[in-house]
Amino acid sequence: MSTSKLEYEMKAKIIKALAHPSRLMMVDALSEGEKCVCELTELVGADISTVSKHLSVMKNAGIVEDRKAGLQVFYRLRVPCIIKFFGCIEAVMREEAKTKEQIISSVG
Amino acid sequence: MSTSKLEYEMKAKIIKALAHPSRLMMVDALSEGEKCVCELTELVGADISTVSKHLSVMKNAGIVEDRKAGLQVFYRLRVPCIIKFFGCIEAVMREEAKTKEQIISSVG
DNA sequence: GGTATAGTTGGTTGACTTGCCAACCACAAG
DNA sequence: CTTGTGGTTGGCAAGTCAACCAACTATACC
Numbered sequence: 001m002s003t004s005k006l007e008y009e010m011k012a013k014i015i016k017a018l019a020h021p022s023r024l025m026m027v028d029a030l031s032e033g034e035k036c037v038c039e040l041t042e043l044v045g046a047d048i049s050t051v052s053k054h055l056s057v058m059k060n061a062g063i064v065e066d067r068k069a070g071l072q073v074f075y076r077l078r079v080p081c082i083i084k085f086f087g088c089i090e091a092v093m094r095e096e097a098k099t100k101e102q103i104i105s106s107v108g
Numbered sequence: 109m110s111t112s113k114l115e116y117e118m119k120a121k122i123i124k125a126l127a128h129p130s131r132l133m134m135v136d137a138l139s140e141g142e143k144c145v146c147e148l149t150e151l152v153g154a155d156i157s158t159v160s161k162h163l164s165v166m167k168n169a170g171i172v173e174d175r176k177a178g179l180q181v182f183y184r185l186r187v188p189c190i191i192k193f194f195g196c197i198e199a200v201m202r203e204e205a206k207t208k209e210q211i212i213s214s215v216g
Numbered sequence: 217g218g219t220a221t222a223g224t225t226g227g228t229t230g231a232c233t234t235g236c237c238a239a240c241c242a243c244a245a246g
Numbered sequence: 247c248t249t250g251t252g253g254t255t256g257g258c259a260a261g262t263c264a265a266c267c268a269a270c271t272a273t274a275c276c
Contacts, residue, residue, distance in 0.1 A: 003136060008130075008132045008136075009129045011129075012128055015123060015132070015197060019123040020234090021113065022116075024120055024123070028116075036252085038252065038253090046235075049253085049254075050235055051253095053234085053254085054234095062200045070244070071242080071251060072251095073252075073254090079196065081195075081199055085193045087189075088190060090119075091189055092122050092186070092187045092190075095187050099170075145224095146222065154265075158265055160222095161264080163223095178222090179221055179222045179272080
């Protein structure tokens with residue numbers, strides 16, 4: 001089952017949309033439920049225009065969707081499994097920590 | 109359980125190392141078992157120096173590890189769960205396809 | 217030693233990303 | 247209709263990334 005080049009490009013676009021500390025922080029927050037831009041802005045501590053752009057990157061990638069309510073815009077995860085993905089990323093980090101430990105103990 | 113800014117940065121680094129079509133293609137190939145740089149070069153169809161740099165990005169992020177055997181260097185996945193991650197990315201793509209369908213049928 | 221092969225590293229160039237400010241749009245409430 | 251608030255968009259400066267070529271390292275084999 002060969003995967004086409006176009007498909008890899010689409011996947012890369014989605015993954016790229018997750019590949020930023022502030023965006024990860026927002027996704028983490030959104031895993032608890034929808035949040036307005038103002039809440040996310042306070043959370044990440046950046047300019048609201050910056051946060052808005054981050055959100056539009058993720059929206060464009062299909063990771064989040066929005067809903068306007070009065071003056072506020074609420075964002076939520078469109079595909080909750082994104083959260084599980086983090087488990088594997090943490091596994092990579094644990095592996096790395098383990099390797100570093102071994103290096104340190106072999107030097108010590 | 110609040111996650112620190114540093115932790116988000118580390119996770120983002122790992123995710124960023126996956127966020128490229130050629131690198132995804134290589135990870136996919138490596139899920140079948142280790143491959144030498146020459147095989148991966150042929151697979152992605154880029155200059156060998158480009159492929160080598162992609163691999164070093166992933167190695168630096170802890171995604172792959174390498175092993176030298178004679179003239180060749182073999183790379184393999186360090187944390188196989190990376191592959192499962194793709195399942196979720198595909199879910200995002202399916203959701204997106206579904207939404208587009210709805211838009212098209214509502215227009216038609 | 218000399219030569220060939222497999223990879224890595226350095227350097228350059230063009231393209232993309234990020235973050236902020238400023239300007240703008242949309243809704244709500246006087 | 248004006249004013250205020252919440253978001254978005256445009257634009258710029260700084261930084262990062264990707265691809266190739268060229269130069270280099272490392273191993274193998276003669």
